[in-house]
Amino acid sequence: MTDPLSHGRLDPSNRSLPLKKFHRRALEDAMSTQTTTAPADAARIVEDYFGAPIRMLDSWVGACAQELAQLLSEGSLTRPRLDAVVEPYAARTLALDAVPVYGAGFIAAIDLLTDAHSHLAWWQGEDGRKLVLASQTVNKEYIDYSELEWYRVPMSTGQPHVAGPYVDYLCSDEYTITIAVPAVAGGRLLGVAGLDLLVSEVERELTPRFAALGHQVTLTNGVGRVVVSTDPRCATGDSVRGSRLADLPRVSCAGVALDVIVESI
């Protein structure tokens, strides 16, 4: 960083003196302000970023659950019916501007449907193509998702959840963050509404916003795994366990189970 005083030192005119003092004070003020608010600012960036997709899911999950409950009471909730109900909501979610949504849809509670044990009504990719699990390399149709974080956590807590990052071998086949909110109608849990973000896209979007704070910012999940970091030494997917970062204070973000670790450069 260039010394703001160096210019004044070279300039013999008296006129530059007050100016030079102003520069210095402004810089000091700015630095002390950043030191105190950078962690909160970083946390706010994260809350804003993940807030938009959570609100998007919240905006339709109730209505969707009502439609499903209606079909359920008629005893006719099948895979094609579920797909038909969910498709317009998924399309709306895929079109969200605030974050790059890779996939979206609804995951049925186990044994909810009359014609299948489990089902993902899911659309993904650039063309928003319907996911068909049975025809893939490994038949994924039988993979039991009841234990996977994006299903298990919202189903057990009844709260929205930001799951991952994790390798999503079921849907995107990429390193993914899944945001999922539980769908409830008449006190019954029908499944989760969700959307996928690719971590590479999140990295592209969040890293510059963190870098603008002028500090080293690392975003970690609930188990201390690095989601993205401005620090080039810090790899996404690594655990902060046993590293330098493990000893630094973590600031938790409101409404999402993510933490930021902020270091001055």
Add this chain to the structure above:
Amino acid sequence: MDSLTSSPGARTEQDGQRNRHPHRLQGALFQPIGDEGRAELVERRLVDAIHRGHLRAGERLPSESELARSFGVAPVTVREALLTLRGQGLIVTRRGRNGGSFVVDDADPLAFAHTALLHTSRLALRDMGAHYSAITGAAVRLAARRADPSEASRVLRRLERLEDLDVDQQRRVLDDVLVELVSLSQSARLTREQMKLQAEFSPYLRLAAPDDAGLRAQSASLAGIIAAVEQNDPDAAGSRTEQLVADVIDALIHLQSSRPGVP
């Protein structure tokens, strides 16, 4: 001339040949693509799935239009592939309200694997083991460094619930658990590679230990690998994986050479 390394003294000659001999990797680039059509590719995918038991006896295939959407091909291409499969006696098609294409009732992955084993050279078996071992070993090492112990123990608990399931389901859980374990590496590339390998290797894992005791032994080896990941011990996780694969390949070669009429 085919050597990848050259002594310093040979350099001048090598440099002189540079223009005439394209770089070795260009060889891979210009490998023949073949004129295998899209219908053949779809057919191959489905045949593999039936042979490997990922589509089971009596199971209904997704509809033609679903398959077409999923594979990204025209419905007519899927229809052509299904016609060939019908001709091979792997699927039957029923008309009517609950109609569609179904895997034939006597499709037996173990029998398919037996036949495949008898037509595979020892060299190819050992090479398959080397490939599987390299990918899975690297992935579990990475998983041991990166996974949270709580994630590994959740995978381990799935193995413990194996007892209540039938043999087919147990095999599926083993496949699932392996992919899940590998995904703890946090590497999408390694996980995708593992899924492809697992699809190929799974019938052989089964063939190497067709009875209950064999399955329990494989499950115990797998539990040992997961435990090493849970303890964040990359070396133990890697070497236990290599041992598991070596045991499977040995068993297959033993099985192959104990059968009459094998070349």
